[in-house]
Amino acid sequence: MLSQIQSPEDLKNVPKNKLPQLAEEIRRKIIEVVGKNGGHLASNLGVVELTIALHRVFNSPDDAIIFDVSHQCYAHKIFTGRYNQFDTLRQHGGISGFTRRVESPHDFFDNGHSSTSISQGIGLLAAWQNTGKDGKVVAVIGDGALTGGMALEAMNHAGQLGKNLIVVLNDNKMSISENTGSISNYLSKLSMSGFYQHFRNKLNYLVGKLPNSDRHLGKVIYRFKRALKGLLLSNNLFSDLGFEYVGPLDGHNIREMEKVFMQAKKLTGPVVIHVMTTKGKGYSPAENDPATFHGIGPFLISDGKVEKFDNLSFTQIFSQTMVKLASVNNKIAAITAAMAKGTGLDAFARKYPERFYDVGIAEEHAVSFAAGLAAGGMTPVVAIYSTFIQRAVDQIIHDIAISHFGAVICLDRSGAVPDDGETHQGIFDIALLRPVPNITILSPATARDLELSLTWAVNAGKPVVIRYPKSTCPSELEPFSAEIREGRGVFVSSDTFAPSLSVQFDRDVETEDEKAKPSRKVLFVCTGGILAETLQACRSLLMEGVRADIYSIRFIKPFDFEYFYNIAKEYDAVIFAEDGVKEGGISQSAGDYLLKNSYNNFEICAFPQKFLSQGSRTQILEDCKMDCRSLAERALALLYKK
Numbered sequence: 232m233l234s235q236i237q238s239p240e241d242l243k244n245v246p247k248n249k250l251p252q253l254a255e256e257i258r259r260k261i262i263e264v265v266g267k268n269g270g271h272l273a274s275n276l277g278v279v280e281l282t283i284a285l286h287r288v289f290n291s292p293d294d295a296i297i298f299d300v301s302h303q304c305y306a307h308k309i310f311t312g313r314y315n316q317f318d319t320l321r322q323h324g325g326i327s328g329f330t331r332r333v334e335s336p337h338d339f340f341d342n343g344h345s346s347t348s349i350s351q352g353i354g355l356l357a358a359w360q361n362t363g364k365d366g367k368v369v370a371v372i373g374d375g376a377l378t379g380g381m382a383l384e385a386m387n388h389a390g391q392l393g394k395n396l397i398v399v400l401n402d403n404k405m406s407i408s409e410n411t412g413s414i415s416n417y418l419s420k421l422s423m424s425g426f427y428q429h430f431r432n433k434l435n436y437l438v439g440k441l442p443n444s445d446r447h448l449g450k451v452i453y454r455f456k457r458a459l460k461g462l463l464l465s466n467n468l469f470s471d472l473g474f475e476y477v478g479p480l481d482g483h484n485i486r487e488m489e490k491v492f493m494q495a496k497k498l499t500g501p502v503v504i505h506v507m508t509t510k511g512k513g514y515s516p517a518e519n520d521p522a523t524f525h526g527i528g529p530f531l532i533s534d535g536k537v538e539k540f541d542n543l544s545f546t547q548i549f550s551q552t553m554v555k556l557a558s559v560n561n562k563i564a565a566i567t568a569a570m571a572k573g574t575g576l577d578a579f580a581r582k583y584p585e586r587f588y589d590v591g592i593a594e595e596h597a598v599s600f601a602a603g604l605a606a607g608g609m610t611p612v613v614a615i616y617s618t619f620i621q622r623a624v625d626q627i628i629h630d631i632a633i634s635h636f637g638a639v640i641c642l643d644r645s646g647a648v649p650d651d652g653e654t655h656q657g658i659f660d661i662a663l664l665r666p667v668p669n670i671t672i673l674s675p676a677t678a679r680d681l682e683l684s685l686t687w688a689v690n691a692g693k694p695v696v697i698r699y700p701k702s703t704c705p706s707e708l709e710p711f712s713a714e715i716r717e718g719r720g721v722f723v724s725s726d727t728f729a730p731s732l733s734v735q736f737d738r739d740v741e742t743e744d745e746k747a748k749p750s751r752k753v754l755f756v757c758t759g760g761i762l763a764e765t766l767q768a769c770r771s772l773l774m775e776g777v778r779a780d781i782y783s784i785r786f787i788k789p790f791d792f793e794y795f796y797n798i799a800k801e802y803d804a805v806i807f808a809e810d811g812v813k814e815g816g817i818s819q820s821a822g823d824y825l826l827k828n829s830y831n832n833f834e835i836c837a838f839p840q841k842f843l844s845q846g847s848r849t850q851i852l853e854d855c856k857m858d859c860r861s862l863a864e865r866a867l868a869l870l871y872k873k
C-alpha cells in the first residue's frame with residue numbers, strides 16, 4: 232500500500248479497515264531503513280498511528296503540522312511524497328531525518344532542537360490570522376520536549392493569546408531516557424486518572440445504547456460527565472493555563488484520535504490533546520530498550536545488535552574519568568540536560584546518584600543550576616552537546632563567567648557531527664565563547680589529553696569549557712601526557728607518530744633528488760577534535776619527503792601566542808586545522824599574530840560560515856576541504872606555491 236501513497240490525499244482515501252495494515256507496512260519500512268542508515272527508531276515507531284490520524288483529519292499544507300524536535304517525522308515524510316527517497320534518509324545528499332523546509336511545503340520549520348513547536352505554532356497562527364489565511368495549526372510535542380522552558384513560555388503566551396492552537400502532547404513517559412521531573416510526574420497522574428477513564432467509557436457505552444427518543448437523557452449524561460471530569464481533573468495545569476484539555480487518549484487507536492481531532496478543529500481557543508503512545512511500538516528490541524533505540528546507528532534487524540568499535544570514544548573517556556574523579560573528590564557533581572546516555576554521565580548516575588542531576592531538556596537551567604552548586608561550594612560538571620549549549624550562552628556569560636565560578640562545561644559532539652545535519656553541527660561554540668572574559672577553553676586531542684584536561688579543570692576553581700568530538704580517540708601519543716601548562720599546546724614531532732617515515736625522510740634528504748629540491752617542513756596547528764585527520768595528513772606528507780609536525784591546541788583560550796610563534800617560525804609553512812567555524816576561531820587570531828611578526832606563509836582550514844548538511848564525519852570534512860587528503864594537498868600547495 233505504501234508506494235501508492237504519494238500525498239495526504241491518498242492517505243485519506245485508504246479505507247478505515249486497511250489502516251492497521253498500512254501502519255504495519257510503515258513500521259516495516261522504517262525499521263528496514265533505520266537498520267541500514269541509523270536514525271531515531273523508537274520515537275518514530277511510536278507515532279505511526281498518530282501521524283496517520285493527523286494527516287487524515289488535517290489538510291497539510293493548508294493546515295500546518297509542526298513536529299517538535301522533528302526526530303519523529305518519518306511517517307510524515309512518507310505520507311508527504313517522500314516515500315521514494317526514504318531509503319536515502321540521513322545519507323549524504325539524501326533526505327534529512329528532521330523536517331526541512333527545502334524538502335517539502337509540508338515541513339514548516341527546520342527543527343532539531345527541542346521545545347520550539349508551540350512558539351512556532353502560535354507565531355504561524357498569528358501571522359495567518361493577520362494575513363487572512365484560514366488554516367489550523369497543530370504542534371506535536373513529546374513529554375520530554377515539554378520539560379523545556381521554551382515550551383512552557385510558549386504555553387503561557389498561547390493561553391493569553393487564546394488562538395486555536397492544537398497541541399498534541401505525545402506522552403510515552405520517555406525523553407531519551409526515562410523522563411524526569413515534576414511535569415513528568417504530573418502527566419503520569421493525569422494519565423492514571425483511571426477511574427474517570429473507566430467511568431467515561433462505561434457512560435459512552437450506555438449513551439450509545441439509548442434509543443433516539445432518549446436524546447434528552449443523553450445530554451444530561453453528557454453534562455454529568457463533564458461535571459465529573461471537572462471535579463476529578465479540576466487541578467489541570469493545562470486548563471489553568473487557558474487551554475482546553477482532552478485526554479488521555481490511546482495513541483495507537485486511529486479512530487479515537489480522528490474523532491477528537493475533528494472536534495478540536497471546531498474549537499476557537501487553544502487545546503491540549505494528551506495522547507499516550509509506546510516508544511518503539513512494534514519492534515521488541517526497541518520497545519524493551521527505547522533509550523538505546525532512541526537514536527541509533529545501523530543495527531542488525533533480526534536481533535537489534537549494533538556494531539561495536541574497539542577504540543574508545545571521547546564520550547567513553549569522559550564517562551570513565553568522571554567516575555574516577557568523583558571517587559576521590561566528593562564535591563564533584565554532574566549535570567545533564569536529558570542526555571545521560573549520550574554524554575556518558577549514566578555511569579556517574581549509577582555510582583553517585585546523590586550528586587547526579589538530570590534536569591530535563593533544559594540547558595539554560597542546567598548552566599544556572601551549576602552556578603548555584605558552585606556558589607554553594609560544589610564543583611559542577613555540566614555535560615551538554617556543543618549544538619545545544621547555543622541556548623545557554625547567556626547563562627554561561629551571566630551566571631558563570633561574571634562571577635568567575637568554578638564550573639566545568641563539557642561540550643560533547645563539537646566539530647563535525649555525523650548524520651543529523653544542519654541543526655546538530657558543533658561548529659559555533661569556539662566563536663561564541665572565546666570572546667567571553669574569565670573563560671578557559673580546552674580542546675583535548677587524545678584519551679590521555681581529555682583525562683588530564685578534565686582533572687585540571689575540576690581543580691582550576693574557575694569557569695572551564697572542554698570541547699571534544701563525536702569520534703573515537705586517536706591512538707595514544709606520548710607528548711599528550713605532558714603536564715598541563717596554561718595557554719600552551721602540545722608539540723608532536725613526526726618522530727613520535729611516524730618514526731619509520733621520519734627516518735626515511737632524513738635519509739632521503741641525502742639523495743641527489745632531494746638536494747635538487749630543498750627539503751621543506753610544515754607545521755600543522757590543529758584543535759584536538761581534528762587531530763586524527765591531521766595525523767593522517769602528516770603521514771602522507773612524510774611519504775612525499777616533507778617533514779610534517781603538529782602543534783595541538785590544547786588551550787584555545789588562553790592561547791600563549793609567543794610560545795606558539797617561537798615554534799611556528801621554524802617552519803616553511805603553517806596549516807591551521809580547526810574544527811570550528813573560521814570566523815571568530817582561534818586560528819584567525821593566531822594567524823593575525825603570525826602576520827604581525829611578518830610570517831605569512833600560512834593557511835587556515837576551518838569550517839566556512841555555512842550551515843553544514845548531513846553526511847558522515849569524513850564527508851562533511853571533505854565538503855569543507857578539511858579531510859586528511861585536503862589538508863595534505865593544501866600544505867603542499869602552500870609549500871610549493873602551486
Ligand SMILES: Cc1ncc(C[n+]2csc(CCOP(=O)(O)OP(=O)(O)O)c2C)c(N)n1
Pocket residue numbers: 274277300302303343344345372373374375376377401403405406407510525568569570592594619622
Ligand atoms: C535543546 C535540545 N536538547 C536536547 C536534545 C536531544 N533530544 C532529542 S530528542 C530528545 C528527547 C525528546 O523526548 P520527547 O519529546 O518525549 O520525544 P520522544 O522521542 O520520547 O518521542 C532529546 C533530549 C534536543 N533535540 N534539543
